[in-house]
Amino acid sequence: MQFSTDVENIFTQEEIKDILRDEQNFYIEHAEKNWLNRYFKVKAMANETQVPSIVSSISDMPHGSSNFKKSKTEMYAIRTIQVSEWLEMLHSAIQSLSPIEQELIDLKYLRKRNDGSRYSDEIIYPQLYIGRKKYYKMKREALDILGRKLYGVFSERGYS
Template sequence: MQLAFELYSNKIQSESDMKKLEEQEMECVIEYVLGEWIRKYFRMKLIANTTKIPSITSSYSDMPFHSNGFHSSTESTALKTLTAEEWLHFFHEGLNKLPEMHQEIIEKKYLKRGYDGKYTPDDLVYQEMHLGRTQYYQKKKESLYWLGLALINGLK
């Protein structure tokens, strides 16, 4: 009887340990999405949508140019814009892999800002989506986690 109890308690401990590890993984992925992707979204969108007219005026200097050869401001601007467009395309590919409700939560909460530049408050989002508060926060957490997994798997 004692052995059965010990095996059962070890199983419970290992299940609770697994659950803790899963929660820690989920929190890490959510932090990654918020820190590395959501935070950069508007900056990349601005770079991708900015049309900068390069200078056509010649400049002379006795300082050496870049060591890798010719480097023009036109090239630099084009590369920045292209990189930002690719970044946005990759982000939206990952977002489109999510179920519709999860996409909607991320779009309404994080990809639209008010006139003051702040994210839409959670209570407005869940009211607009006709969700209960608890259900909204659970779905929001799932949304960020699944987006993170989609983005991480897309990088591999």
């Protein structure tokens, strides 16, 4: 309790609200930019049926040497595992949301229309039987939760 009182003495209520809003916006942006907007690309990588070359190189260089080349087979296997783990982590985070938030995220970010574009918000909130204002509030809260759960989980390399 003392910490809260000290913070309120340093910052005004309006400054505290701004700080919390900035923090929420950070996590929302993280969830959208680093996870949900990459979903279809990563999912496509997971579904690739490309078979790597079976030919592997043999070297007498130590494994940690900068001249050592990893085999294409090994690199393909590692990438496949990483992509599967990425998708599993995203779906696990989504499962932690309430059922209506899960459906919102699914409709907005994990499904596409026949023409390949995403569904607009105006199409989604009537399907969820909620009003526009409640929809946008729920969307922000769901994205904030996802961003917090997924922040720092994986290095973002290789999934862009």
